[in-house]
Amino acid sequence: xxxxxxxxxxxxxxxxxxxxxxxxxxxxxxxxxxxxxxxxxxxxxxxxxxxxxxxxxxxxxxxxxxxxxxxxxxxxxxxxxxxxxxxxxxxxxxxxxxxxxxxxxxxxxxxxxxxxxxxxxxxxxxxxxxxxxxxxxxxxxxxxxxxxxxxxxxxxxxxxxxxxxxxxxxxxxxxxxxxxxxxxxxxxxxxxxxxxxxxxxxxxxxxxxxxxxxxxxxxxxxxxxxxxxxxxxxxxxxxxxxxxxxxxxxxxxxxxxxxxx
Numbered sequence: 001x002x003x004x005x006x007x008x009x010x011x012x013x014x015x016x017x018x019x020x021x022x023x024x025x026x027x028x029x030x031x032x033x034x035x036x037x038x039x040x041x042x043x044x045x046x047x048x049x050x051x052x053x054x055x056x057x058x059x060x061x062x063x064x065x066x067x068x069x070x071x072x073x074x075x076x077x078x079x080x081x082x083x084x085x086x087x088x089x090x091x092x093x094x095x096x097x098x099x100x101x102x103x104x105x106x107x108x109x110x111x112x113x114x115x116x117x118x119x120x121x122x123x124x125x126x127x128x129x130x131x132x133x134x135x136x137x138x139x140x141x142x143x144x145x146x147x148x149x150x151x152x153x154x155x156x157x158x159x160x161x162x163x164x165x166x167x168x169x170x171x172x173x174x175x176x177x178x179x180x181x182x183x184x185x186x187x188x189x190x191x192x193x194x195x196x197x198x199x200x201x202x203x204x205x206x207x208x209x210x211x212x213x214x215x216x217x218x219x220x221x222x223x224x225x226x227x228x229x230x231x232x233x234x235x236x237x238x239x240x241x242x243x244x245x246x247x248x249x250x251x252x253x254x255x256x257x258x259x260x261x
Contacts, residue, residue, distance in 0.1 A: 063102055086127075106180050
Protein backbone atom coordinates (compact mmCIF):
# COMPACT_ATOMS: atom_id res chain seq x y z
CA UNK A 1 0.00 0.00 0.00
CA UNK A 2 1.27 3.46 -0.91
CA UNK A 3 2.39 5.57 2.05
CA UNK A 4 2.22 9.35 2.25
CA UNK A 5 5.39 11.14 3.36
CA UNK A 6 5.96 14.77 4.28
CA UNK A 7 9.61 15.76 3.87
CA UNK A 8 11.07 19.11 4.90
CA UNK A 9 14.21 20.33 3.17
CA UNK A 10 13.03 18.43 0.11
CA UNK A 11 14.65 20.85 -2.30
CA UNK A 12 18.27 19.84 -1.73
CA UNK A 13 20.71 17.51 -0.02
CA UNK A 14 19.44 14.64 2.10
CA UNK A 15 15.81 15.77 1.87
CA UNK A 16 15.88 15.83 -1.92
CA UNK A 17 17.54 12.40 -2.03
CA UNK A 18 14.93 10.96 0.33
CA UNK A 19 12.07 12.45 -1.69
CA UNK A 20 13.45 11.04 -4.94
CA UNK A 21 14.12 7.60 -3.44
CA UNK A 22 10.65 7.29 -1.96
CA UNK A 23 8.95 8.48 -5.14
CA UNK A 24 10.93 5.90 -7.11
CA UNK A 25 9.56 3.29 -4.68
CA UNK A 26 6.02 4.40 -5.48
CA UNK A 27 5.32 6.42 -2.34
CA UNK A 28 3.38 9.69 -2.23
CA UNK A 29 5.74 12.51 -1.22
CA UNK A 30 4.82 16.05 -0.24
CA UNK A 31 7.92 18.20 -0.14
CA UNK A 32 8.36 21.29 2.03
CA UNK A 33 11.02 23.92 1.35
CA UNK A 34 11.53 27.64 0.95
CA UNK A 35 10.92 27.31 -2.78
CA UNK A 36 10.43 24.72 -5.51
CA UNK A 37 8.43 22.25 -3.41
CA UNK A 38 4.79 21.26 -3.10
CA UNK A 39 4.67 23.38 0.05
CA UNK A 40 6.71 26.57 0.06
CA UNK A 41 7.22 27.80 3.61
CA UNK A 42 9.70 29.42 5.98
CA UNK A 43 10.31 27.08 8.91
CA UNK A 44 12.35 29.72 10.74
CA UNK A 45 9.16 31.36 12.04
CA UNK A 46 6.29 30.02 14.17
CA UNK A 47 3.81 31.23 11.58
CA UNK A 48 5.70 29.51 8.78
CA UNK A 49 5.74 26.20 10.66
CA UNK A 50 2.00 26.26 11.25
CA UNK A 51 1.28 27.26 7.64
CA UNK A 52 3.59 24.53 6.32
CA UNK A 53 1.98 21.83 8.45
CA UNK A 54 -1.54 22.91 7.54
CA UNK A 55 -0.82 23.06 3.80
CA UNK A 56 1.01 19.72 3.83
CA UNK A 57 -1.88 18.08 5.68
CA UNK A 58 -4.34 19.56 3.22
CA UNK A 59 -2.40 18.02 0.33
CA UNK A 60 -2.18 14.73 2.25
CA UNK A 61 -5.91 14.59 2.80
CA UNK A 62 -5.64 14.93 6.56
CA UNK A 63 -3.62 11.81 7.28
CA UNK A 64 0.11 11.24 6.85
CA UNK A 65 2.07 8.03 7.32
CA UNK A 66 5.55 9.43 7.87
CA UNK A 67 7.43 12.67 8.35
CA UNK A 68 11.10 13.19 7.56
CA UNK A 69 12.32 16.51 8.95
CA UNK A 70 15.48 17.21 6.99
CA UNK A 71 15.47 21.00 6.69
CA UNK A 72 18.51 22.61 8.28
CA UNK A 73 21.28 25.15 7.86
CA UNK A 74 24.78 25.51 9.30
CA UNK A 75 25.19 29.29 9.40
CA UNK A 76 27.00 30.72 12.47
CA UNK A 77 23.81 32.59 13.33
CA UNK A 78 20.74 32.31 15.60
CA UNK A 79 18.78 31.62 12.42
CA UNK A 80 20.35 28.17 12.62
CA UNK A 81 18.68 27.36 15.94
CA UNK A 82 15.33 28.64 14.65
CA UNK A 83 15.44 26.35 11.62
CA UNK A 84 17.35 23.34 12.98
CA UNK A 85 15.52 23.02 16.28
CA UNK A 86 12.16 24.79 16.31
CA UNK A 87 11.66 24.28 12.58
CA UNK A 88 11.85 20.55 13.29
CA UNK A 89 10.27 20.08 16.70
CA UNK A 90 7.32 22.45 16.29
CA UNK A 91 6.62 21.18 12.78
CA UNK A 92 6.51 17.60 14.07
CA UNK A 93 4.32 18.57 17.01
CA UNK A 94 1.79 20.12 14.62
CA UNK A 95 1.70 16.91 12.58
CA UNK A 96 1.65 14.40 15.45
CA UNK A 97 -2.18 14.14 15.69
CA UNK A 98 -2.47 13.44 11.96
CA UNK A 99 0.36 10.91 12.13
CA UNK A 100 -1.46 9.09 14.92
CA UNK A 101 -4.33 8.37 12.51
CA UNK A 102 -2.05 6.29 10.28
CA UNK A 103 -1.93 2.50 10.55
CA UNK A 104 1.87 2.64 10.69
CA UNK A 105 3.02 6.17 11.59
CA UNK A 106 6.72 7.02 11.67
CA UNK A 107 8.90 10.11 12.14
CA UNK A 108 12.59 10.79 11.69
CA UNK A 109 14.75 13.90 11.81
CA UNK A 110 18.21 14.81 10.60
CA UNK A 111 20.59 15.64 13.43
CA UNK A 112 24.35 15.61 12.86
CA UNK A 113 27.70 14.28 13.94
CA UNK A 114 28.08 17.83 15.26
CA UNK A 115 25.76 16.86 18.11
CA UNK A 116 28.90 15.38 19.71
CA UNK A 117 30.98 18.53 19.28
CA UNK A 118 31.49 21.30 21.87
CA UNK A 119 28.36 23.40 22.32
CA UNK A 120 26.74 26.08 24.44
CA UNK A 121 25.00 24.36 27.35
CA UNK A 122 23.06 27.57 28.00
CA UNK A 123 21.73 27.54 24.45
CA UNK A 124 20.91 23.83 24.56
CA UNK A 125 18.96 24.34 27.79
CA UNK A 126 16.98 27.23 26.29
CA UNK A 127 16.13 25.15 23.23
CA UNK A 128 14.96 22.18 25.27
CA UNK A 129 12.86 24.53 27.41
CA UNK A 130 11.08 25.71 24.26
CA UNK A 131 12.27 29.28 24.80
CA UNK A 132 12.75 30.50 21.23
CA UNK A 133 13.13 34.16 22.17
CA UNK A 134 15.75 33.33 24.79
CA UNK A 135 17.57 30.92 22.48
CA UNK A 136 17.81 33.55 19.75
CA UNK A 137 19.24 36.06 22.24
CA UNK A 138 21.87 33.55 23.36
CA UNK A 139 22.68 32.69 19.76
CA UNK A 140 23.08 36.38 18.90
CA UNK A 141 25.39 36.89 21.87
CA UNK A 142 27.55 34.02 20.62
CA UNK A 143 27.81 35.75 17.26
CA UNK A 144 28.86 38.99 18.96
CA UNK A 145 31.60 37.04 20.80
CA UNK A 146 33.37 36.12 17.56
CA UNK A 147 33.53 33.44 14.85
CA UNK A 148 34.40 30.56 17.20
CA UNK A 149 31.50 31.10 19.60
CA UNK A 150 29.18 31.92 16.67
CA UNK A 151 29.72 28.42 15.26
CA UNK A 152 28.29 26.96 18.48
CA UNK A 153 24.82 27.78 17.19
CA UNK A 154 25.08 24.76 14.91
CA UNK A 155 26.26 21.94 17.22
CA UNK A 156 24.04 23.31 19.99
CA UNK A 157 20.99 23.06 17.74
CA UNK A 158 21.83 19.47 16.83
CA UNK A 159 22.65 18.41 20.41
CA UNK A 160 19.30 19.79 21.56
CA UNK A 161 17.49 18.11 18.68
CA UNK A 162 18.92 14.68 19.49
CA UNK A 163 18.04 15.16 23.14
CA UNK A 164 14.51 16.21 22.21
CA UNK A 165 14.09 13.04 20.14
CA UNK A 166 15.26 10.89 23.04
CA UNK A 167 13.02 12.68 25.54
CA UNK A 168 9.88 12.85 23.42
CA UNK A 169 10.07 9.41 21.80
CA UNK A 170 8.74 7.65 24.90
CA UNK A 171 5.87 10.03 25.64
CA UNK A 172 2.17 9.44 25.00
CA UNK A 173 2.36 11.69 21.95
CA UNK A 174 4.83 9.41 20.21
CA UNK A 175 5.31 5.95 21.75
CA UNK A 176 1.76 6.10 23.12
CA UNK A 177 0.48 6.62 19.59
CA UNK A 178 2.71 3.84 18.19
CA UNK A 179 4.97 6.33 16.41
CA UNK A 180 8.70 5.51 16.37
CA UNK A 181 10.64 8.79 16.53
CA UNK A 182 14.33 8.76 15.63
CA UNK A 183 17.20 10.87 14.38
CA UNK A 184 20.10 10.22 12.06
CA UNK A 185 23.48 11.89 12.49
CA UNK A 186 25.45 12.11 9.25
CA UNK A 187 29.16 12.72 9.09
CA UNK A 188 30.40 14.80 6.16
CA UNK A 189 27.87 14.71 3.33
CA UNK A 190 28.67 15.85 -0.20
CA UNK A 191 26.04 18.55 -0.66
CA UNK A 192 25.60 22.26 -1.33
CA UNK A 193 26.17 22.89 2.38
CA UNK A 194 29.70 21.44 2.25
CA UNK A 195 30.81 22.32 -1.30
CA UNK A 196 32.75 25.44 -0.35
CA UNK A 197 34.30 23.85 2.74
CA UNK A 198 35.55 20.83 0.81
CA UNK A 199 36.78 22.82 -2.20
CA UNK A 200 40.30 23.33 -0.81
CA UNK A 201 42.90 20.99 0.69
CA UNK A 202 42.86 23.09 3.87
CA UNK A 203 39.09 22.80 4.16
CA UNK A 204 39.16 19.05 3.67
CA UNK A 205 41.97 18.64 6.21
CA UNK A 206 40.07 20.66 8.81
CA UNK A 207 36.85 18.74 8.13
CA UNK A 208 38.50 15.36 8.36
CA UNK A 209 40.26 16.31 11.60
CA UNK A 210 36.93 16.97 13.29
CA UNK A 211 34.92 14.30 11.47
CA UNK A 212 37.24 11.37 10.59
CA UNK A 213 35.44 8.85 8.38
CA UNK A 214 37.55 5.67 7.96
CA UNK A 215 34.69 3.73 6.34
CA UNK A 216 34.08 4.86 2.74
CA UNK A 217 34.97 8.52 3.49
CA UNK A 218 32.48 11.33 2.70
CA UNK A 219 28.98 10.15 1.86
CA UNK A 220 26.47 11.00 -0.83
CA UNK A 221 23.01 12.13 0.33
CA UNK A 222 21.43 8.89 -0.92
CA UNK A 223 23.28 6.99 1.83
CA UNK A 224 21.32 8.87 4.47
CA UNK A 225 18.11 8.74 2.44
CA UNK A 226 18.15 4.94 2.54
CA UNK A 227 18.47 4.94 6.32
CA UNK A 228 15.66 7.47 6.69
CA UNK A 229 13.49 5.37 4.39
CA UNK A 230 13.89 2.32 6.61
CA UNK A 231 13.37 4.21 9.87
CA UNK A 232 10.09 5.60 8.51
CA UNK A 233 8.90 2.37 6.92
CA UNK A 234 6.32 0.02 8.37
CA UNK A 235 9.18 -2.45 8.97
CA UNK A 236 10.52 -0.34 11.85
CA UNK A 237 8.35 -1.22 14.82
CA UNK A 238 10.72 -0.93 17.79
CA UNK A 239 13.65 1.38 17.04
CA UNK A 240 12.83 4.69 18.75
CA UNK A 241 14.55 7.51 20.60
CA UNK A 242 17.82 6.83 18.81
CA UNK A 243 20.31 9.09 17.08
CA UNK A 244 21.94 6.77 14.57
CA UNK A 245 25.41 7.94 13.58
CA UNK A 246 25.69 7.19 9.88
CA UNK A 247 29.11 8.77 9.84
CA UNK A 248 31.64 6.37 8.34
CA UNK A 249 33.01 5.61 11.79
CA UNK A 250 33.55 9.17 13.01
CA UNK A 251 31.76 8.64 16.32
CA UNK A 252 33.74 5.45 17.05
CA UNK A 253 36.98 7.14 16.02
CA UNK A 254 36.47 10.12 18.31
CA UNK A 255 34.78 8.55 21.34
CA UNK A 256 36.34 5.10 21.39
CA UNK A 257 34.84 1.75 22.29
CA UNK A 258 33.35 2.58 25.70
CA UNK A 259 30.73 5.34 25.76
CA UNK A 260 28.78 3.89 28.69
CA UNK A 261 31.00 5.08 31.57
